[in-house]
Amino acid sequence: MKSRRHNPEVEDHGIDLAPMLDFVLNLLIFFIITTSFIKEAGVTVVKPSAETVEHSESGNILIALRANGDIWMDRRQVDIRDVRPAIERLHVERPEDTVVILADRNSNAAVMAKLMDEVRSGGIKQVSLAGAPLGGE
Amino acid sequence: MRMRRYRQQEHESQHGIDLAPMLDFVLNLLIFFIITAIFVKEYALEVNRPSSFEQSSAPSTAITVGVFANGEISVDGRTVDLRAVRANIERARTADNKAGVLLVAEPGAKNGLVIETADQVRQGGITDITFSTSE
Numbered sequence: 319m320k321s322r323r324h325n326p327e328v329e330d331h332g333i334d335l336a337p338m339l340d341f342v343l344n345l346l347i348f349f350i351i352t353t354s355f356i357k358e359a360g361v362t363v364v365k366p367s368a369e370t371v372e373h374s375e376s377g378n379i380l381i382a383l384r385a386n387g388d389i390w391m392d393r394r395q396v397d398i399r400d401v402r403p404a405i406e407r408l409h410v411e412r413p414e415d416t417v418v419i420l421a422d423r424n425s426n427a428a429v430m431a432k433l434m435d436e437v438r439s440g441g442i443k444q445v446s447l448a449g450a451p452l453g454g455e
Numbered sequence: 456m457r458m459r460r461y462r463q464q465e466h467e468s469q470h471g472i473d474l475a476p477m478l479d480f481v482l483n484l485l486i487f488f489i490i491t492a493i494f495v496k497e498y499a500l501e502v503n504r505p506s507s508f509e510q511s512s513a514p515s516t517a518i519t520v521g522v523f524a525n526g527e528i529s530v531d532g533r534t535v536d537l538r539a540v541r542a543n544i545e546r547a548r549t550a551d552n553k554a555g556v557l558l559v560a561e562p563g564a565k566n567g568l569v570i571e572t573a574d575q576v577r578q579g580g581i582t583d584i585t586f587s588t589s590e
Contacts, residue, residue: 335474342481349488366567368574371498380497383566418497423567427522427560430569431588434504446499447570 356380357408360393363422368449377418377446379408383433385424398432405440416444500573502558503585517557517585518547522572524563540572544579555583562588 359382381401382390389396391404408415417437421430434445520540521529528535530543547554556576560569573584 335478339474339478339481342478342485346481346485346488349485349492353488353492364567366570366574368500368570370574370577371500373496374499374501377497377499418499420497421566421570423565425566426562427564427566427569428562428588430566431504431560431586434586438504444501445504446497446501447566447573448497448499449570449574451498 355412357392359390359420361388361390361395363420364424365420365448365450366423367452369452371449371451374416374418374446376414376416376444378412378415379405379417379442380420380448381417381433381437382420383422383425383430385422387426387429389433398429398436401433401436402440405437405442409441415442416446417442418446418448420448500570500577501582502573503583505585505587516551516554518544518554518581519557519559520544520572520576521589522558522560522564522569524561526565526568528568528572537568537571537575540575541579544576544581548580554581555585556581558584558586560586560588562590 355378357379359380361382361384363382363384380391384390389398389401391401396404405417419430419433419437430447437445519529519531521527523529528537528540530540531547533543535543544556558569558573558576569586573586576584
């Protein structure tokens, strides 16, 4: 609109900003909406493969359990006793988030049970176990 | 850039707001959101975890599936192969289709086997899985 009004007077106005601005704003809104506040574990584990795994839509807090018993959440290694306060804090921030435990194939089931108990006592009752889907995707 | 702004001011003042700073800001915001966007979606299967109070009052119709530290799996006390878990669960489900599964892992059992067993149970048609450990 600006350039149209100016065309008779100024020819070297440069590109018309309005469509670009529309586009950029749309892009911005798209990214704001699709941003999910996932707390990544910060470490990769070898997940067991499973056929019946599903997308966990609200599973935004990822806790990794490594084969040697190390627990990682929010990109740093934590002690098992620090899990409960951390979960309590995250639960207050976003109450609808649930926990996904990424347990290594060779990690101990007793440690996972303890970890699930800590998460539960931190206030998040819904805990899922991550698996790698067999079909690849 | 500055040249243009000056010239605009000379020509007319009813030009509306200057778009350039807003555009800078919006572009920065856009870049920030693109960078911080994480496209991670985990695939997971859901299991229940009994609280210590409920532990004794597990439903009596539960099928007990044990996972042992030496890699053995048992369904209701019988040692079975991982591939036979599904068939066993299906058979048990025909007898009682409201039955849940109590997945009891021995301390020291590998989580890979636990999750694969839980997957087999789900393939057998029971999604109500409660995870527990034998002390």
